[in-house]
Amino acid sequence: xxxxxxxxxxxxxxxxxxxxxxxxxxxxxxxxxxxxxxxxxxxxxxxxxxxxxxxxxxxxxxxxxxxxxxxxxxxxxxxxxxxxxxxxxxxxxxxxxxxxxxxxxxxxxxxxxxxxxxxxxxxxxxxxxxxxxxxxxxxxxxxxxxxxxxxxxxxxxxxxxxxxxxxxxxxxxxxxxxxxxxxxxxxxxxxxxxxxxxxxxxxxxxxxxxxxxxxxxxxxxxxxxxxxxxxxxx
Amino acid sequence: xxxxxxxxxxxxxxxxxxxxxxxxxxxxxxxxxxxxxxxxxxxxxxxxxxxxxxxxxxxxxxxxxxxxxxxxxxxxxxxxxxxxxxxxxxxxxxxxxxxxxxxxxxxxxxxxxxxxxxxxxxxxxxxxxxxxxxxxxxxxxxxxxxxxxxxxxxxxxxxxxxxxxxxxxxxxxxxxxxxxxxxxxxxxxxxxxxxxxxxxxxxxxxxxxxxxxxxxxxxxxxxxxxxxxxxxxxxxxxxxxxxxxxxxxxxxxxxxxxxxxxxxxxxxxxxx
Numbered sequence: 001x002x003x004x005x006x007x008x009x010x011x012x013x014x015x016x017x018x019x020x021x022x023x024x025x026x027x028x029x030x031x032x033x034x035x036x037x038x039x040x041x042x043x044x045x046x047x048x049x050x051x052x053x054x055x056x057x058x059x060x061x062x063x064x065x066x067x068x069x070x071x072x073x074x075x076x077x078x079x080x081x082x083x084x085x086x087x088x089x090x091x092x093x094x095x096x097x098x099x100x101x102x103x104x105x106x107x108x109x110x111x112x113x114x115x116x117x118x119x120x121x122x123x124x125x126x127x128x129x130x131x132x133x134x135x136x137x138x139x140x141x142x143x144x145x146x147x148x149x150x151x152x153x154x155x156x157x158x159x160x161x162x163x164x165x166x167x168x169x170x171x172x173x174x175x176x177x178x179x180x181x182x183x184x185x186x187x188x189x190x191x192x193x194x195x196x197x198x199x200x201x202x203x204x205x206x207x208x209x210x211x212x213x214x215x216x217x218x219x220x221x222x223x224x225x226x227x228x229x230x231x232x233x234x
Numbered sequence: 235x236x237x238x239x240x241x242x243x244x245x246x247x248x249x250x251x252x253x254x255x256x257x258x259x260x261x262x263x264x265x266x267x268x269x270x271x272x273x274x275x276x277x278x279x280x281x282x283x284x285x286x287x288x289x290x291x292x293x294x295x296x297x298x299x300x301x302x303x304x305x306x307x308x309x310x311x312x313x314x315x316x317x318x319x320x321x322x323x324x325x326x327x328x329x330x331x332x333x334x335x336x337x338x339x340x341x342x343x344x345x346x347x348x349x350x351x352x353x354x355x356x357x358x359x360x361x362x363x364x365x366x367x368x369x370x371x372x373x374x375x376x377x378x379x380x381x382x383x384x385x386x387x388x389x390x391x392x393x394x395x396x397x398x399x400x401x402x403x404x405x406x407x408x409x410x411x412x413x414x415x416x417x418x419x420x421x422x423x424x425x426x427x428x429x430x431x432x433x434x435x436x437x438x439x440x441x442x443x444x445x446x447x448x449x450x451x452x453x454x455x456x457x458x459x460x461x462x463x464x465x466x467x468x469x470x471x472x473x474x475x476x477x478x479x480x481x482x483x484x485x486x487x488x489x490x491x492x493x494x495x496x497x498x499x500x501x502x503x504x505x506x
Binding site: 031032036039099101122123124125126182217219231 | 289290291292293296297298299300312359361382383384385386389436437438439470471472473474476477478480481485
């Protein structure tokens with residue numbers, strides 16, 4: 001076991017001369033939640049960063065290579081699912097635990113498919129969060145007990161099992177990035193700046209997305225992104 | 235619940251204006267019948283005693299962490315019914331609550347509490363940034379409204395101000411005076427029928443020109459409606475307006491491949 005410690009048993013008191021504590025990154029756009037969790041987790045983990053959007057998270061992860069990333073699914077600029085898919089490239093050894101309001105099993109399946117190892121709903125107790133971190137660092141999968149009890153397939157199911165028709169099959173990674181930024185109300189110029197591509201390329205992606213999804217207007221794209229959990233409600 | 239006289243009394247004590255910046259004395263906008271508030275609220279100088287209410291336990295844990303030890307957190311609950319019971323038992327100085335609470339909605343909790351315990355202050359700590367929610371909160375009798383994207387320092391400042399009898403609104407949410415009627419209009423809806431007609435069509439993807447011809451008004455009028463709606467709701471883009479229109483139930487989201495996702499979202503009652 002790479003991390004020879006018992007998070008659950010040692011609780012919040014970790015003597016300073018024990019093996020290094022797991023390094024964690026945290027991402028939630030609600031600052032009050034992020035800061036509160038950062039303080040709580042600091043009792044058991046070495047919290048090396050706390051970010052408020054998916055792009056900032058990826059940048060930090062590439063530099064810091066954390067052992068574990070705790071993040072929300074609904075995040076500005078780049079949602080947690082797409083951030084997790086990209087994390088595999090920039091920091092392949094980081095384990096991902098989602099900490100989210102979404103209790104729909106469709107989200108859980110999509111989360112594991114994207115490469116996450118743990119899924120904790122925000123209605124859970126704080127102890128569940130520590131249990132999730134311990135489990136994923138130990139190479140196991142973790143789902144909040146209340147969800148796992150209702151949907152047994154979530155824990156044992158094959159994350160790579162084909163689920164046809166999912167958005168991640170219809171659109172490329174770059175197209176989903178553009179779709180989220182459009183649905184957040186950003187202009188083509190802003191999107192071009194964020195993605196470091198030309199405005200013309202942004203327009204090209206947008207029209208391709210519309211054609212692929214059979215949608216005609218920005219409003220329809222926005223509704224679609226909302227319906228598919230790419231952005232949260234305004 | 236609306237047949238309860240205490241709810242009616244609370245409604246009568248609506249806070250009139252929230253356009254003014256943060257330091258409005260609480261009693262200024264309240265009707266004299268419901269409130270005998272003075273700025274010497276009990277516990278204002280001592281460490282204020284709080285109860286937290288949010289359906290997400292991890293959120294109340296996070297809030298408890300950023301509020302302790304500066305404030306005394308007496309209890310943390312997950313729904314409106316439990317909050318009412320806990321307030322009766324613990325007699326806090328302040329309640330921090332989310333708008334969308336199971337069993338008894340946050341706005342109804344505040345109405346009941348204002349009638350039962352006029353000196354008790356209520357502060358919403360919520361993810362909902364649309365201005366009609368802010369107005370509804372103050373109309374129900376809240377003393378403050380802080381977004382979850384606020385910093386811990388801002389939240390602590392809000393709690394101190396409210397304990398002293400002030401009201402507090404996150405700076406991002408202050409009502410733009412440029413839109414006539416938006417400040418003084420009572421109640422939660424805030425949008426006129428015509429504004430709702432325009433908003434629905436915008437969300438359906440109609441162009442300004444199409445909306446103008448459908449409603450028999452000029453393009454300029456459509457654009458002025460749209461600008462006014464944006465200001466009133468505090469939303470800047472067509473995309474944000476669309477998402478809001480879906481939340482209000484004015485339009486349905488596009489039929490999706492993943493059914494049921496929409497129903498999992500925390501829902502607020504539509505205004506009006």
